[in-house]
Amino acid sequence: MVEAAKEVWRRANAVCFDVDSTLIIEEGIDALAQYCGVGEKVAEWTRKAMGGSVTFQEALRARLGLIKPSREQVEAIKKEKNPKDILTPGIEQLVGLLHSRGTIVYLVSGGFHCMIDPLADYLNIPRENVFANRILFNDKGDYAGFDEEQPTSRTGGKPKVVGQIKEKYKIVVMIGDGATDMEACPPADTFIGFGGNVVREKVKAGAPWFIYSITDLITELQL
Template identity: 60%
Template sequence: LLQLPSCCMLTMITEVQTKELFRRADAVCFDVDSTVIREEGIDELAKFCGVGDAVTEMTRKAMGGSMTFKTALKERLSIIKCSREQVNKLITDHPPQLTPGIKELVDVLHQRGVNVFLISGGFRCIVEHVAAQLNIPFSNVYANRLKFYFNGEYAGFDETQPTSETGGKGRVISLLKERFSFRNIVMIGDGATDLEACPPADAFVGFGGNVVRPPVRDGSAWFVTSFGELLKELEKI
């Protein structure tokens, strides 16, 4: 196999190198909100709980990289204060909508023996619902955990999860490299927290199929606006 240097060894990895690493990847990690699914899960939860406007603005700032992720997460959840019942009802009444092409892409990756992971700053209860639709094992899901009191009221979130922090997605990828000795890991996502995961990811693909974030678009060697572009690249093998 062609061995390419990881992006931590390059001043700027090129689009050609990124595409080659994607074709040769033995693990692909996807962000979930606004990437694998069309919406931002926390924004949908906020709307469902009647505090949508306040939380959407804070999400925009967080995704643009203007505040730490943990600060944004804590502040947004303190506004929402969702109960366990509200979360369950949201998933039942408004299940997350898969982005067109993602199921086909994940199916092809699985057929080729590529390990697929979901690494999300969203909530595990929602991300597991997405993983089930894509036949991704729950053991390959890394996301934040909401906490509830015995009566079901909101009790905070698990702050020990790496995905609750800025740089957390990179820490998950480092952990995957240590645990499985993957040669090439590619991260795909729409946000600043995804872009910063390379390195330790060997390559990053910016995704703008649902929303285009200028800092991510400008910072990506390869930026796509549909999963069809990624499928087309795999056909070259």
């Protein structure tokens, strides 16, 4: 199973990365919650969501309801977060290597465009290759909910997005740390579980190939 996944990885035309705890070392929504003073309450919901014990929409609605971030708070935390300080070690090199091979890189996340788009810019990933959620604000800049029409706001959203990507490419790989990432295979041709920042036992048990270091992915491409 591992060798088959490695072979698919080496031949991939497109690679989809989860963001929180995969592309970056932290959970973006938890960082936002910490900034807004409700860190521990929100982190508990994140653990439930990533472990697969509650639906993603339930966890997202609950977490944002606790945080209620204003536009001003979102902009403030964006200024504090330098992409190179929060990227998982090796990611910048890996994305550059994929680009040099002509492999298309996508970011498919249950996080938020406002926090992920700067990461995509830093890694030279086109913003149209970013699938994520949108926080809504009213005219005063206060929290007004989230766009529930985005597929990534719902359980089953990542498989839907990856399915759309799969229509364009012969071989697609999904990489992530969570249960929602593993659900995207199929339609992805293989799933690579990542435990370099946090290990989800359900993912470790179910992934065709489970890794703890981005270096493993780089090494396979250089063989």
